[in-house]
Amino acid sequence: MASFISILLFLFIVVGGITPAVSQPSDPSEPMCYDWGESSDASVSVMEGEAGWLSCPLFSHPSVYNYSSTQSAGHNLFWYRLPEGHDLEQPISLMRFSSCSSQLSRDRDRLWLQPAAAADTGLYICMLRNKSSCSKISMRLKVLRPDDVVRATDCDPPVAVAASQVVVPLQEGGLLDCPHLQDAAKMADSEPTVTWHRVIHTGKRCEQDPFWKKDREQRGSSLQVHRMMDSYKGLYFCRVQYQRRGRSLNFTRSVNVTTVYPSHLPKEPSVLQPARDQVFTVRRDMEVLLVCRGLFPYLDSPWDIWWTVDGKTPDQLQDRHRFSTKNRLVKDDYGDRTEESTLVIQDFQSEDLNREFNCSVRNGRGSDTRRAQLKEEGEEVSLPSVELGCGLGVTLVLMLLLFVVYHVFWLELLLLYRSWFGTDERDTDDKEYDVYISYARSSEEEQFVWSTLCSVLEEELGYSVCIFERDSLPGGTVADDTLNCVARSRRLLVVVSPDYASQGSQALLELKAGIDIMARGGSLRVILVQYKPVRIQGWVRDLRRARVALVLVRWQGDKSRELTSRFWKRLRVELPVRRVSSREEGWRSSKEVALMRLQSESSTKSQTGLISNTVKDPQTVFRCAA
Numbered sequence: 001m002a003s004f005i006s007i008l009l010f011l012f013i014v015v016g017g018i019t020p021a022v023s024q025p026s027d028p029s030e031p032m033c034y035d036w037g038e039s040s041d042a043s044v045s046v047m048e049g050e051a052g053w054l055s056c057p058l059f060s061h062p063s064v065y066n067y068s069s070t071q072s073a074g075h076n077l078f079w080y081r082l083p084e085g086h087d088l089e090q091p092i093s094l095m096r097f098s099s100c101s102s103q104l105s106r107d108r109d110r111l112w113l114q115p116a117a118a119a120d121t122g123l124y125i126c127m128l129r130n131k132s133s134c135s136k137i138s139m140r141l142k143v144l145r146p147d148d149v150v151r152a153t154d155c156d157p158p159v160a161v162a163a164s165q166v167v168v169p170l171q172e173g174g175l176l177d178c179p180h181l182q183d184a185a186k187m188a189d190s191e192p193t194v195t196w197h198r199v200i201h202t203g204k205r206c207e208q209d210p211f212w213k214k215d216r217e218q219r220g221s222s223l224q225v226h227r228m229m230d231s232y233k234g235l236y237f238c239r240v241q242y243q244r245r246g247r248s249l250n251f252t253r254s255v256n257v258t259t260v261y262p263s264h265l266p267k268e269p270s271v272l273q274p275a276r277d278q279v280f281t282v283r284r285d286m287e288v289l290l291v292c293r294g295l296f297p298y299l300d301s302p303w304d305i306w307w308t309v310d311g312k313t314p315d316q317l318q319d320r321h322r323f324s325t326k327n328r329l330v331k332d333d334y335g336d337r338t339e340e341s342t343l344v345i346q347d348f349q350s351e352d353l354n355r356e357f358n359c360s361v362r363n364g365r366g367s368d369t370r371r372a373q374l375k376e377e378g379e380e381v382s383l384p385s386v387e388l389g390c391g392l393g394v395t396l397v398l399m400l401l402l403f404v405v406y407h408v409f410w411l412e413l414l415l416l417y418r419s420w421f422g423t424d425e426r427d428t429d430d431k432e433y434d435v436y437i438s439y440a441r442s443s444e445e446e447q448f449v450w451s452t453l454c455s456v457l458e459e460e461l462g463y464s465v466c467i468f469e470r471d472s473l474p475g476g477t478v479a480d481d482t483l484n485c486v487a488r489s490r491r492l493l494v495v496v497s498p499d500y501a502s503q504g505s506q507a508l509l510e511l512k513a514g515i516d517i518m519a520r521g522g523s524l525r526v527i528l529v530q531y532k533p534v535r536i537q538g539w540v541r542d543l544r545r546a547r548v549a550l551v552l553v554r555w556q557g558d559k560s561r562e563l564t565s566r567f568w569k570r571l572r573v574e575l576p577v578r579r580v581s582s583r584e585e586g587w588r589s590s591k592e593v594a595l596m597r598l599q600s601e602s603s604t605k606s607q608t609g610l611i612s613n614t615v616k617d618p619q620t621v622f623r624c625a626a
């Protein structure tokens with residue numbers, strides 16, 4: 001009786017918790033029958049026209065309920081059928097060795113369909129009965145047409161049964177056996193024949209995999225893979241054909257071949273994350289996630305990844321409600337699995353910091369454990385430090401930007417500033433000239449002074465220029481006149497060149513006068529324009545002494561000819577402010593309009609608009625060059 005109860009219990013579990021319905025027998029001499037309902041696991045699909053079978057689900061665990069022992073206990077197995085659309089069970093009358101014409105036949109606990117016909121679809125019931133006890137269970141059979149089968153492409157033959165999985169490591173050999181071949185062999189009159197094939201889908205065409213002998217070949221009923229390649233993975237089909245009672249029968253099965261890394265590679269699992277030096281930053285009263293990743297090289301054995309807290313799994317803890325774990329597969333690379341286990345800790349407490357959080361991995365070859373290092377985030381310190389860091393970073397970037405802008409555009413900025421805020425010296429003094437030009441009277445310098453310096457200053461930039469040879473009043477002594485002229489100018493422009501000292505006293509006189517007035521605070525500034533490079537030793541003594549305190553603007557040949565060049569900007573910064581908006585009338589204001597036009601022209605003409613080309617008024621040139 002105890003064994004009967006255990007059988008009942010077992011069935012209760014196996015069939016999935018279906019409560020047996022006790023059907024009252026019509027014949028009082030017959031025992032009550034326990035109906036276990038429909039077994040969902042046992043449903044069977046068969047292709048129409050192919051051979052197939054049903055196994056009574058009562059015997060799915062033979063160690064508990066085995067066919068031979070029930071037979072010896074005087075049980076009989078009966079099959080019933082409930083065709084689709086019917087509600088009356090029909091007994092299937094079968095003899096152990098049924099006639100040739102019958103397509104249904106029984107072999108021990110199996111009901112064979114050789115072959116299956118579309119009309120066979122329906123519910124099948126197997127009943128195990130002796131005089132005093134009875135149990136029955138039902139299962140569903142589906143006979144499929146090719147259109148009912150989901151296939152990757154039309155190239156694949158329809159297969160009613162899910163593909164079996166075979167793993168062959170790369171570069172290694174493997175043997176593919178056709179599933180259910182042995183079942184057919186039991187029913188066949190002679191040895192079944194098996195044909196293997198594989199379809200390669202090339203665009204719209206279906207091609208047979210030629211199975212080059214080198215790597216793969218059919219050996220007997222199996223397909224032998226000598227050396228596995230990545231391209232060999234996929235679905236393989238085998239067709240089993242056999243003869244039974246003069247009838248030719250067949251069925252097709254598929255094998256899904258996958259490949260993994262070779263078996264000689266190391267197979268020990270390892271903890272990838274947390275890394276050895278990784279520190280998890282945690283915050284009190286917050287949810288904390290500790291992520292562990294383990295690498296499990298392909299191995300046909302169970303594996304596991306788990307967290308422990310002080311050596312206990314989270315559900316062994318006193319405060320287990322605060323802990324939970326989530327596992328997922330991250331990557332499957334040729335069978336090498338990267339698995340992730342996340343330990344979620346609610347309301348992280350400060351005493352949790354002292355606990356030992358370990359992540360462990362294990363498979364059939366070994367194990368690995370890594371402790372997670374935790375560090376509390378100093379809220380008061382780190383949050384402002386982040387903001388401070390950001391602020392500092394932004395400030396630094398801005399400063400750098402300003403620095404760069406200033407260094408590239410400082411002359412322009414200075415000129416702009418002066419044009420807005422600079423005071424016009426003409427309002428505050430009673431000087432006659434803006435610029436007095438002092439230069440060595442050699443032909444080259446003269447050329448530069450007259451045709452470039454003077455003409456641009458006067459005509460383009462609107463300054464009034466005093467040149468001794470042109471502007472001194474006739475009749476006086478040279479020395480007096482020079483002093484006079486220099487004193488009536490706001491700037492003394494000294495054109496420094498190798499000839500400056502050697503070429504006579506006029507230039508030196510001008511320089512002395514200028515430096516004297518400047519030293520006496522007499523509203524005159526001396527500017528040095530270096531026309532040609534001069535070694536400092538070659539300079540006259542006064543110049544050498546003055547050089548330290550004076551501004552030097554270098555003429556750089558053709559590069560400096562353009563009005564937008566550095567030379568002119570630099571010079572304009574040193575010269576008195578000339579605002580574009582002019583208060584003066586007459587030729588000066590028209591000159592300024594011309595200047596504005598010229599400036600915009602020269603800037604649009606970019607590098608080509610040289611000053612010498614833009615000076616078009618021949619009279620201007622004449623006046624300066626006179």
Ligand SMILES: *[C@@H]1O[C@H](CO)[C@@H](O)[C@H](O)[C@H]1NC(C)=O
Pocket residue numbers: 049050115239241248249250251
């Ligand atoms: C398999 O059996 C069915 C039904 O008997 C038949 O129509 C079909 O031709 C057979 N296939 C092969 C390849 O023999």
Ligand SMILES: *[C@@H]1O[C@H](CO)[C@@H](O)[C@H](O)[C@H]1NC(C)=O
Pocket residue numbers: 062063064066067068069
């Ligand atoms: C079934 O029972 C018989 C005897 O009753 C025993 O010899 C056999 O090993 C059992 N089969 C299985 C699979 O347990």
Ligand SMILES: *[C@@H]1O[C@H](CO)[C@@H](O)[C@H](O)[C@H]1NC(C)=O
Pocket residue numbers: 004073074130131132133
């Ligand atoms: C019927 O089977 C049950 C359990 O398998 C067994 O206990 C009982 O003795 C059998 N009854 C007869 C009459 O053989």
Ligand SMILES: *[C@@H]1O[C@H](CO)[C@@H](O)[C@H](O)[C@H]1NC(C)=O
Pocket residue numbers: 152163234235256257258
């Ligand atoms: C073969 O098996 C692999 C791994 O289980 C699976 O990803 C793939 O989809 C299967 N292919 C087919 C055609 O069933």
Ligand SMILES: *[C@@H]1O[C@H](CO)[C@@H](O)[C@H](O)[C@H]1NC(C)=O
Pocket residue numbers: 310311356357358369370371
């Ligand atoms: C936790 O892991 C470390 C190594 O990372 C190990 O030394 C320690 O013994 C482990 N603790 C437990 C309880 O397993």
